[in-house]
Amino acid sequence: xxxxxxxxMVLICGFIWGGxxxxxxxxxxxxxxxxxxxxxxxx
Amino acid sequence: MSANEQFQxxxxxxxATLGMAVGTGNIWRFPxxxxxxGGGSFLxxxxxxxxxxxxxxxxxxxxxxxxxxKGTVGAFIRIAGEGKGWMGGWVALCATAIMFYYSVxxxxxxxxxxxxxxxxxxxxxxxxxxxxYAGTTQAFWTHAVALALAIGVVWFGVRGIERVAKVLIPTLxxxxxxxxxxxxxxxxxxxxxxxxxxxDLQALGDFRxxxxxxxxxxxxxxxxxxxxxxxxxxMKAREDIPLNAVLIGFGNNAMSLLAGIMVLCxxxxxxxxxxxxxxxxGNEGLTFIWMPQLFAQMPGGRFFMLLFFLALSFAALxxxxxxxxLAARNLMDAGLSRRRAVGIVATxxxxxxxxxxxxxxxxxxxxxxxxxxxxxSGLFFALAARSFGVDRLRREVVxxxxxxLQVGRWWSFLVAVVIPVEALVLMIWWLWGASVGKEASEWLxxxxxxxxxxxxxxxxxxxxxxxxxxxxxxxxxxxxxxxx
Numbered sequence: 001x002x003x004x005x006x007x008x009m010v011l012i013c014g015f016i017w018g019g020x021x022x023x024x025x026x027x028x029x030x031x032x033x034x035x036x037x038x039x040x041x042x043x
Numbered sequence: 044m045s046a047n048e049q050f051q052x053x054x055x056x057x058x059a060t061l062g063m064a065v066g067t068g069n070i071w072r073f074p075x076x077x078x079x080x081g082g083g084s085f086l087x088x089x090x091x092x093x094x095x096x097x098x099x100x101x102x103x104x105x106x107x108x109x110x111x112x113k114g115t116v117g118a119f120i121r122i123a124g125e126g127k128g129w130m131g132g133w134v135a136l137c138a139t140a141i142m143f144y145y146s147v148x149x150x151x152x153x154x155x156x157x158x159x160x161x162x163x164x165x166x167x168x169x170x171x172x173x174x175x176y177a178g179t180t181q182a183f184w185t186h187a188v189a190l191a192l193a194i195g196v197v198w199f200g201v202r203g204i205e206r207v208a209k210v211l212i213p214t215l216x217x218x219x220x221x222x223x224x225x226x227x228x229x230x231x232x233x234x235x236x237x238x239x240x241x242x243d244l245q246a247l248g249d250f251r252x253x254x255x256x257x258x259x260x261x262x263x264x265x266x267x268x269x270x271x272x273x274x275x276x277x278m279k280a281r282e283d284i285p286l287n288a289v290l291i292g293f294g295n296n297a298m299s300l301l302a303g304i305m306v307l308c309x310x311x312x313x314x315x316x317x318x319x320x321x322x323x324x325g326n327e328g329l330t331f332i333w334m335p336q337l338f339a340q341m342p343g344g345r346f347f348m349l350l351f352f353l354a355l356s357f358a359a360l361x362x363x364x365x366x367x368x369l370a371a372r373n374l375m376d377a378g379l380s381r382r383r384a385v386g387i388v389a390t391x392x393x394x395x396x397x398x399x400x401x402x403x404x405x406x407x408x409x410x411x412x413x414x415x416x417x418x419x420s421g422l423f424f425a426l427a428a429r430s431f432g433v434d435r436l437r438r439e440v441v442x443x444x445x446x447x448l449q450v451g452r453w454w455s456f457l458v459a460v461v462i463p464v465e466a467l468v469l470m471i472w473w474l475w476g477a478s479v480g481k482e483a484s485e486w487l488x489x490x491x492x493x494x495x496x497x498x499x500x501x502x503x504x505x506x507x508x509x510x511x512x513x514x515x516x517x518x519x520x521x522x523x524x525x526x527x
Contacts, residue, residue: 001233005241008083012240015090016300020293027286030447031053034281 048201050277055205057287057294058212060274062361064265064295065215067148070355071330073263073299074239074306078322080255081246082239088247088256093264093296096257096421096465099457100266101288102450103424106440108275109284114372115269117520119423123430128517129509130423134269135373136505137416139391141268142366144399144406146193146392149359150185151177155331156356159349169335177327178403186400187393193363194389197371200381201277204364211357216298218354223301225347226308235311238318239303254472257465262414264295267421270365273372281445289448306334313337327403330355367392377519408492412501415473419502422466425458433459474498 001009050056077085111121115138119131154176158164164172176182196203226232246252261267271291275284306329310321314337321333338348367388374384399406428436433455441450477495478486485491489500509516 001237002241005083005237008086008242009236009240012083012086012090013300016293016296020290020297023286023290023293027053027057027283027290027447030283030286 048277049279050201050205050274050282053282053287055209056274056278056282057290059204059208059361059365060271060287060291061294062208062212062215063270063274063365064263064291064362065212065298065358066145066263066265066362067152067326067330067355067359068259068263069295069299070219070302070306070358071326073259074303075322075326075329076255076259077239077303078307078318080252081243081249083242084244084246085252085256086240087242088253089259089296092253092257092260092465093292095457095461097260097264097266098289098292099454099462100421100424101264101271101292102285102441102454103428103436103458104266104269104271105275105278105284105288106436107424107427108272109278109282110436110440112276113520114276114376115272115369116373116516117376118272119427120517120521122436123427125517125521126513127427127430128520129506129513130427131269132509132512132516133416133423133505134267134272134420135369136509137413137420138268138270138366139370139388140395140409140413140416142363142370143392143396144409145359145366146190146363146396147182147186147400147406149189149193149356149363150182150187150400151327151331152352152356152359153189154181154185155335156349156352159345159352162345164335164339164348165345169332172335173327173331177331178401180401183397183400186396189360189363190367190389190392190396192360193367194385194392196364197367197388198382198385201368204274204368207364208361211361215354215357215361218350218357219298219301219305222347222350222354223305223308226305226312229308229312229341231312231315232308234315235308236304238311239307250472254469257469261417261421261469263299264292265362265365266292267417267424268369269420270369273365273369276372279445283445283447284441285450286447309334309337309341313340373520378522404492408497411493412498415470415498416502418466418470418473422463425462425466428458 050059077089107118107122111118113121114131115134116128116131119134120128123130155164158172196207227236265271310318310333314321321329334351335348338344338351341347367385370388370391371381371384374387375381379387399409434452437450437452437455441454474495477493485496486494487496487499488494489496491497
């Protein structure tokens with residue numbers, strides 16, 4: 001693969017897959033926080 | 044809202060919406076469009092439009108559904124006023140017209156899945172197999188099967204949709220990942236990655252590349268179709284909007300990238316000499332004629348062909364389910380019970396999908412007419428949000444309690460200004476492109492299935508009918524069903 005293709009692959013895949021992963025982990029964390037708050041208020 | 048008509052968890056909502064977004068377009072259209080539009084340069088434009096078209100519209104759709112708890116017609120009435128119910132009717136009509144032929148496409152995928160299981164494609168010329176199947180009564184029966192599967196899920200309400208999505212979407216992701224790994228490990232696959240990612244900076248000066256990127260984004264994320272709005276009806280009151288929207292937008296495009304890698308690496312590794320012919324063969328040609336040929340030449344090809352058509356079938360079915368739910372939801376808003384509404388949608392789908400099952404020309408005509416119509420749907424969402432007050436929608440719904448991200452004023456600007464401009468430019472370009480294309484002399488002939496004339500004629504009939512029925516539709520919708 002040529003260097004420009006490698007750079008573009010890293011940038012595009014990094015942005016899309018990295019972005020997806022970052023948003024997913026944030027959602028998982030926030031969901032965990034919400035469940036803890038709900039359990040606390042029920043208790 | 045009854046507990047039965049609500050997503051039980053955030054992940055149920057996210058997976059169902061991701062299932063709606065990830066369809067056959069991600070797997071069979073995206074690789075072709077990238078390959079014919081400058082590879083890496085196209086991807087830059089594609090990422091930009093994810094951020095300035097798809098994600099803002101997805102947020103708007105979530106906001107409409109969560110605020111109004113009504114299907115497309117009722118949501119447009121509640122957001123923009125009684126006079127604008129026809130706009131919601133247009134959104135519903137476009138998505139439903141697409142559903143009629145999409146169930147035929149889903150049927151094709153299921154048929155090829157069965158053929159891969161039974162080994163029917165072994166030793167057979169895929170072109171002969173395709174010719175003896177597409178457009179015949181066999182295609183009608185597979186259309187009926189696909190529709191029955193989708194109806195069977197929607198029959199049980201949002202709980203059925205959630206349960207199916209929780210199984211099919213993770214399986215789909217695993218299948219596509221396995222296929223992509225297999226493709227990149229084939230000898231010669233690096234040429235496919237080079238073709239996919241090599242930037243051609245000159246291509247960025249070509250407006251057609253930008254418009255192809257916008258079109259691809261609009262189609263493969265499902266933004267502006269009304270389907271996200273429909274699922275948002277069933278989200279919990281304290282559910283987040285912005286984080287879910289970006290998560291689904293990025294997740295959908297991550298799947299497209301995997302599909303692009305899978306298809307192009309397979310093509311380049313197995314038959315590099317025929318790459319132009321393969322990517323130029325159209326959606327059906329690439330998927331149902333070329334891919335079986337390529338898999339046949341690959342070690343363990345029968346197994347990977349089965350995984351490929353299984354992934355395609357899952358992608359098609361989860362999108363079809365969302366389209367059936369959209370149509371049924373509008374009927375339920377008019378006062379029908381879920382079962383009666385779903386029964387009507389099933390009957391209409393079977394009848395109106397039949398011409399597409401029996402004629403590829405008819406199917407391609409419907410794809411052309413209602414595919415362009417989706418741009419108008421996106422425009423209507425932006426206009427309705429403007430009527431309500433885009434910034435008010437942002438403050439009162441998008442950033443309301445439960446939001447995991449706070450959306451800034453940039454979103455209001457994108458929805459109020461950028462999206463209407465994008466939609467108008469895109470539609471004018473498409474119509475212009477058709478008017479100066481190969482059949483320029485025929486461009487206004489409404490009986491030519493690929494002309495601008497057929498688009499305008501069918502739109503005119505639909506718009507006149509919707510405007511004439513606007514008051515009746517508004518009365519039925521606002522009186523018929525109780526807000527959830």
